[in-house]
Ligand code: ATP
């Protein structure tokens with residue numbers, strides 16, 4: 001049976017990239033298949049997180065899920081640390097995955113930079129824990145942004161190696177679902193880098209909770225080129241910053257990038273950027289206001305996450321038990 005799993009790290013405030021590339025698409029899959037959406041706190045601590053801020057960010061990602069339309073009656077919403085089976089299967093997968101596979105992960109290279117000797121061992125092993133997150137539920141579909149494609153492919157490799165080594169047909173081949181115009185929202189100051197929660201400067205991203213003035217200011221200052229908008233998308237091939245703003249507009253208005261370029265053909269940035277800011281505020285403000293309301297009652301968020309964890313564990317526990325049995329672990 002089809003089953004969806006995905007997650008977001010509570011490693012900072014949610015961005016427009018997280019909204020368009022993940023949350024909005026999570027909502028779209030709800031009701032179509034069984035859906036599990038996790039706040040992946042064990043992944044967040046692969047880089048330093050202040051404990052007080054981590055608790056806050058965990059609840060805030062959950063509030064973002066709820067405010068954007070995820071419904072705890074239709075989706076299982078929970079945080080990873082409450083379901084200990086994630087870490088347990090993660091360990092088993094650390095023993096299945098090969099060091100050479102991890103060495104090929106481009107995200108690790110990006111995040112570690114020149115500092116690879118000083119980052120945590122957890123950051124290096126993170127894709128193996130991500131495989132466990134997915135396969136612990138035998139998830140068949142994983143909606144993610146383009147940046148996670150390589151990790152979902154690794155998940156497939158781990159499933160295949162486990163099945164092969166133990167001569168079983170136990171873990172499924174999960175399909176990465178990467179569709180729509182905003183699977184890679186770019187940084188507003190550098191169109192060759194993706195927008196990230198943990199990026200250096202706040203000016204390079206739109207946060208879901210930014211106010212209208214901040215959103216307008218950030219788009220106004222967003223890097224572009226002097227040329228006006230062309231008639232065809234093809235002419236944007238070597239203009240990544242321009243293309244990014246068109247794609248954001250398309251995703252926010254549920255239109256195709258082609259339709260947006262037709263609407264704004266020949267317009268200058270002085271016309272396009274304020275229209276984009278208005279659209280973003282129109283879409284984000286109701287969600288942000290609802291997040292603020294939900295964050296006033298953290299006990300209610302915790303209740304939803306605890307209940308979700310109980311439901312997640314009911315699926316996870318038998319799959320982990322069977323895995324341990326296959327491996328030969330006495331429990
Ligand atoms: P961090 O900088 O801490 O890694 P992040 O913004 O990359 O934060 P993640 O928690 O790593 O967010 O990713 C959560 C989900 O959001 C993933 O499915 C990821 O692919 C998606 N996502 C993240 N950034 C973007 C982006 N710029 N465009 C589209 N999707 C994105």
Ligand code: MG
Pocket residue numbers: 196
């Ligand atoms: Mg990331």
